[in-house]
Amino acid sequence: MNGLQLLAVFVTAFYAYSVGRSVIFWTLMSVWYSWWILLILLLIPKNEPKPFAFPKWFLNFFGPRYIKRTINKMEEQF
8 A cells, every 4th residue: 555545545534524424434445446435435425414402301301400490590680
């Protein structure tokens, strides 16, 4: 493996991470196929990041406590 192939591995890993693809898979493919994998990775559609959502059980357990604490803080101010 020469220096350009090693550079291809790092560039592919960074780009796969930034577009939401599996870093390990694309890095290993880049080790074997070098710059061709980066071209394939550029052509496939990007994954949209999913918004973070708390689980229902978490909201059911901590939601009323947070609301009650917020109301108590508001009552202390007035």
